[in-house]
Amino acid sequence: xxxxxxxxxxxxxxxxxxxxxxxxxxxxxxxxxxxxxxxxxxxxxxxxxxxxxxxxxxxxxxxxxxxxxxxxxxxxxxxxxxxxxxxxxxxxxxxxxxxxxxxxxxxxxxxxxxxxxxxxxxxxxxxxxxxxxxxxxxxxxxxxxxxxxxxxxxxxxxxxxxxxxxxxxxxxxxxxxxxxxxxxxxxxxxxxxxxxxxxxxxxxxx
Numbered sequence: 001x002x003x004x005x006x007x008x009x010x011x012x013x014x015x016x017x018x019x020x021x022x023x024x025x026x027x028x029x030x031x032x033x034x035x036x037x038x039x040x041x042x043x044x045x046x047x048x049x050x051x052x053x054x055x056x057x058x059x060x061x062x063x064x065x066x067x068x069x070x071x072x073x074x075x076x077x078x079x080x081x082x083x084x085x086x087x088x089x090x091x092x093x094x095x096x097x098x099x100x101x102x103x104x105x106x107x108x109x110x111x112x113x114x115x116x117x118x119x120x121x122x123x124x125x126x127x128x129x130x131x132x133x134x135x136x137x138x139x140x141x142x143x144x145x146x147x148x149x150x151x152x153x154x155x156x157x158x159x160x161x162x163x164x165x166x167x168x169x170x171x172x173x174x175x176x177x178x179x180x181x182x183x184x185x186x187x188x189x190x191x192x193x194x195x196x197x198x199x200x201x202x203x204x205x206x
Contacts, residue, residue: 023055030205031059034094036175040203044068046089066090070181070195088196089180096174102142102151109140121187124150137163141186150193154183169197 069085156163
């Protein structure tokens with residue numbers, strides 16, 4: 001469970017969390033988020049509180065947080081240069097009818113952008129929302145080739161020193177998948193996005 005194979009290249013969801021007394025951390029748990037039901041290993045759940053909730057019967061969550069470790073084979077020829085697992089923070093929530101980030105691209109973000117559209121990694125376009133020479137950066141990155149395709153917001157705060165990107169996908173069922181990742185992974189955004197979606201779909205009970 002949790003391993004994606006794409007074009008012969010292997011991407012692994014690795015996990016390992018402190019053990020709860022008397023509970024196998026890899027045991028499967030079942031729960032619902034809105035009308036969507038899932039089964040996944042207990043140790044993917046991010047918090048001890050939600051792990052305890054998931055061990056109950058007929059568990060329902062409004063929002064569930066997961067921690068995944070995404071890595072590509074060191075010989076896969078990926079563009080990011082990552083050879084150690086990258087932390088992917090995931091939130092699942094039932095949000096039917098929520099407006100997507102992509103829907104706000106033309107009426108909102110393009111008007112706020114400074115300096116026009118720029119080229120980004122791996123075919124992405126970049127809109128800069130932060131002021132010039134600002135210590136914090138705020139970017140919108142998106143795939144111009146696909147309508148309603150990939151889009152993320154990437155922010156860097158001076159206090160953290162790292163830039164993280166935030167991506168949200170709303171499925172037809174009303175389930176919203178939100179995940180965040182280090183901005184340096186953007187050159188592999190296609191593989192990362194495919195793997196995250198495939199992993200969550202793989203945990204869904206059909």
